[in-house]
Amino acid sequence: MSRPVPLLSASGLTKTHGRTPALRGASVDLHAGEILAVTGASGSGKSTLLHCLAGIVRPDGGSVSYDGRRLEDLPEKRLSELRRTEFGVVFQFGQLIPELTALDNVALPLLLAGTDRARARVRAGEWLERFGVRGQEDLRPGEMSGGQAQRTALARALVTGPKVVFADEPTGALDSLAGEQVMTALLHTVRESGTAVLLITHDAQVAAYADREIQLRDGAVAPLGVTA
C-alpha cells in the first residue's frame, strides 16, 4: 500500500553546534493529522531536529520540505510567514509573555496576523475554553499553575489553525496528572482539527499518546524493533 505524500519531510539532516554534531543524517516524515513522537536520550538531537523542521534553525546539510516547498529555498521573510501561519510551537516552559493575561497571550498570534482586536479576543477565549482554562482568562503566567500555563501555551499554538504543531517536552515541567491533562487536551483538539503534531519527549507515557514513535540516537533515527 502506498502511503500519501508526507506533509513535512526531512532527509539527511546534519547540524553541528560549534564542534559538536547534533544531527548526523536524520530523516523523518510527518503526515497530515498524524501525531509523531520523537524520543531519545538527552543530547541525541531531538530539539535540534524540531528546530530544523520548524524552520527556526537552518540545517547545515540535508533538506526539509513542507507541503511541496523546500524550506532551504525560502527567503527568511517567507519562512517567517510560514512559521506564523502554518506552524505552532510549544516548549517545555510555555514561554508565555509574563506581562500579558492568558487571554491576551492567546490572542497575540491573531493580532500579529492582522485580526482585529475584538475578534482575536473572542477566538482566544474559545481556544482557552477548549483547553479547559475557563475563568482564568485574566490571570498572568505568574499566577497560573504549570498545567494551566501549558494549556494556555497550547491554545496559543493552535489559535491560528496551524497544520503542524511542534511540541518540545510540553509536559516536561509538570507532574504526571497535570501532564496527562495537557496531553489529553492536546490529543482531543488535534484530532478534531486534523493538526499534525511533532512531539518531542523523553517520557514513554507521553510518547504513547502519539500514533507512532521514532527514536533518535546520536543524531540519526534508530531502527525500531525488527519490523522495519
Next chain:
Amino acid sequence: MIAMSTRHILLGLLATGPSHGYDLKRRHDERFPQARPLAYGQVYTTLQRLVRDGLAAVEGTDSDGGPERTTYRATDEGTRELSRWAGEIAPPAPFVANEIFAKVVVAILSGGDPAAYLSAQRAAHMERMRELTAVKAAKGADLATVLSADYALNHLDADLRWMSTTAARLTTLTAEVDAA
C-alpha cells in the same frame, strides 16, 4: 508472584449489596477491564467456597422473568475479612525474575543479539502503551478504566526504562557475563 484474589474481589463487589453470579461476573469485567474476564464456572466455584468458609451466605433466589438465580450476600465475617485483606501490604514482588531480564541474559550467554531483542521488545511495549493510552484518553472513560490503564502503563513504563538503561549498558554487561 501474588495472584489477584478473585474471592476478595467478589467479596468487595458484594459489599455494595446482595448480587448473583452473573451480575458479579459482569461487574468484575467492567471494573477490571484490563484483567482477564472471569469464567462463569470460576465465579460459581468461588461463591461456593465463600459460603463454605462463612464469608458469604445465600440471600435467596430471584428469577426476574428469566432462569432462577441464587443471590449471595457478604456475612459480617466476610466484611471483616475484606477489610483485613484491603489493608494488607502486598510484598514488593521480586520482578528481577522477569522474562525480559532472563531473555537478555540468555541472549548474552548464547552469543545472541540482546540489543535487537530489546529494540523489538520496546516496540511491542510501546504498541501496548499506545492501546492503553487510547483507552484511558477516550472521552467518557470511567475512573476504574483509567486507574487500571494507569497501573498497566506505569509497569510497562518501568520495564521500558529498564530496557533503555540496559541497552545503554549492554557493552559493559556483556563483558561481565562473558567473564563469569
